[in-house]
Amino acid sequence: MSAAIQPYTLLDDDDCESRILRAREILGERLVILGHHYQRGEVFKHADFTGDSLKLSKQAANSEADYIVFCGVHFMAEVADILSRPEQVSILPDMSAGCSMADMANLENVERAWQELSEVLDAEEAITPVTYINSAADLKGFCGEHGGIVCTSTNARHVLEWSFKQKEKILFFPDQHLGRNTGYNMDIPLDEMVVWDYDMPRGGLTVEQIKQAKIILWKGFCSVHQMFQPEQIDNFKKKYPETKIISHPESSFEVCQKSDYVGSTEYIINTIAAAEAGTRWLVATELNLVNRLHDQFKHEGKNVHFMSPSVCMCSTMFRIDPQHMAWVLENLVEGHVVNQITVPTDVAEFARLALSRMLDVSP
Ligand code: 13P
Ligand code: SF4
Numbered sequence: 001m002s003a004a005i006q007p008y009t010l011l012d013d014d015d016c017e018s019r020i021l022r023a024r025e026i027l028g029e030r031l032v033i034l035g036h037h038y039q040r041g042e043v044f045k046h047a048d049f050t051g052d053s054l055k056l057s058k059q060a061a062n063s064e065a066d067y068i069v070f071c072g073v074h075f076m077a078e079v080a081d082i083l084s085r086p087e088q089v090s091i092l093p094d095m096s097a098g099c100s101m102a103d104m105a106n107l108e109n110v111e112r113a114w115q116e117l118s119e120v121l122d123a124e125e126a127i128t129p130v131t132y133i134n135s136a137a138d139l140k141g142f143c144g145e146h147g148g149i150v151c152t153s154t155n156a157r158h159v160l161e162w163s164f165k166q167k168e169k170i171l172f173f174p175d176q177h178l179g180r181n182t183g184y185n186m187d188i189p190l191d192e193m194v195v196w197d198y199d200m201p202r203g204g205l206t207v208e209q210i211k212q213a214k215i216i217l218w219k220g221f222c223s224v225h226q227m228f229q230p231e232q233i234d235n236f237k238k239k240y241p242e243t244k245i246i247s248h249p250e251s252s253f254e255v256c257q258k259s260d261y262v263g264s265t266e267y268i269i270n271t272i273a274a275a276e277a278g279t280r281w282l283v284a285t286e287l288n289l290v291n292r293l294h295d296q297f298k299h300e301g302k303n304v305h306f307m308s309p310s311v312c313m314c315s316t317m318f319r320i321d322p323q324h325m326a327w328v329l330e331n332l333v334e335g336h337v338v339n340q341i342t343v344p345t346d347v348a349e350f351a352r353l354a355l356s357r358m359l360d361v362s363p
Contacts, residue, residue, distance in 0.1 A: 003336055008327040013042055016322035020046055023329035031332065032065035034080070036072035037265040038286040038317040043071050043325060052266035053079075053133045054152040054362060057355070060084055067091060067332055070341075071320045073099045077341040078137045082348045083355060090341045091332075093324035097316045099134050101250075104220035105174035107138045109198045113171065113218075114146070116202045120210045127216075128163035129171045132156075132178055133358075134222075137343045137351045139173070144350030144357075153249050153264040155362040156182040160215075162361045169213060171196070174220030181249045181256045183215045190253075195219050225250035227312040228284040233258045236282050236305070246271060247284035247307075255284055255307075265289055277301040287313045 008016070024031060024046070034056050035047025044050065049059045053076065060068055060080035068084060069091045070077040081090035110129075117123045129148035131139045140150050147166060151159035160182055163170050172179035176195055183193050192214040196203035203216070210216070228251045237243055246268050247259040256262045261271050265285060272281055272293055280303040283290045287306060294304040306312075331338045343351065 003331060003338060005324065005327050008323045011323055011326065013322045016326040017042070019326040020322065020329055023326070023333050026333050027067070027329065029064070030066040031069065031329070032059075032063050032067070033069045033071060034059055034076075036076065036317065037269065037289045037292075038314050039071045039320060040288050040318060041292065042322050043320050044288075044292070046325065047071060052152065052154060052264040054154040054264070055266055056080075057083060057133065057152075058359070060090070061359070063088070067337075069093065069325070069328060071325070073097045073102075073314075073316055074341070075099055075102050075134055075136065078343050078351075079133065079355065081341050081343050082137060082140075082351050089337055091328055091337065091339050092320075092341050093328045093339060094319040094321070095339055097319040099316060101132075101174055101220055101222045102134045102136060105131075105135060105139060105198070105218055107136070107142060110139055110142055110173060113196055113198060113203060114142075117171065117210065117216070120202075120207050123171075126167055127169045127171050128167045129173075130159060130163055130179075131173055131354070132175045135174055138347050140351035140354045141347040142350070144353035144355075148354055149361075150351075150354045150358040151178075152358070152362075153178060154266065155358065156249065157186065158361045158363060159358060160186060162357070164214075170215045171218075172215055173218030175222065175250055176217040176219060177221060177225070177252055177256075178249045179215055179217045180253050181251075181262065184253065188214050193217055222250040224286055224312045224314050225284065226252065227310065228252070228255045228307045230254040230258050232307050232309070233282065236307075240280050243280045243282050243305075244275070245282050245284075245307075251284045259284070269293065272297060272302060272304060275302060279303070281305065282307050284308075286317070287311060288317070 035050045057079045061083035068080045077092040129143045133152045194213045245259040246261040284307040290306045
């Protein structure tokens, strides 16, 4: 047994599969595997629980297992560490499974934004900071410390309603699209949602724009969901006019406006599962999930299509592979913890506060 990954990279998927199954049997209830819907099939099938970010964070909080192996991306394993008990261990099978959107905001540029906003108005009095769960733990900590909160794609509306009860404005990071799509559905006009460009002094905004804004949107986006375009919907509908369009709210405003349904990965699955046989769906979210929906529902006569003509996979989610899973699980069997995710206690304290505010307002 080696603590190094290298020998595992030479194993084929079938070999890894039998090693994973054997390790799971030995570890029993000491282990729980959580799998996000974007995971590839060879990994997803090993998950004890699958879900979107909200469901999995609740699962992590309620888990009794000693080891929580998170098949997802870095921020998800951080949330599992923050919400689980101190003696529980959160593991990310491949440390390089990050989220490019989460990386678009960091504590330094969010603190700078807060400072610059404070030169225009009393930020503490006027603004609730809201971070999408796709963000580093210290940004959740920032929100906790400044009266703010975390949201997911499932509860964004509830979270924004809560936030407006606290203060008159919201600073929303890192995903401008989730913020804009949610704000617009709450009847906030587009011109009262301004974009904060973190590379520009004062976000590239005038004093007047900041004073008039209801929501200040961070200039972040998901590189996967930005591939979906309204023209793809128009072109598809020329061929199949009866198609229902369903999109994740990380997609652009234009795509969401042309969609019949907008919601989280879990919502997308549930909506198509509840649809009638013979319906046709064009879906704007990550390819692994759409392929799984296609395979799952074709037997019920439902046609599920991917919106983009090019391949849009989340390359960081894809880093979790059977080789890394076999590696972390066999090490656990031997009593070695590899790839533990630990959030420093001082950060975790405020991040937990922001997450618990979110869980309190979640439907
Ligand atoms: P969900 O919470 O909808 O699963 O979204 C997570 C994510 O990263 C989507 O890109
Ligand atoms: Fe991040 Fe986009 Fe991947 Fe979701 S799909 S984990 S937002 S890069």
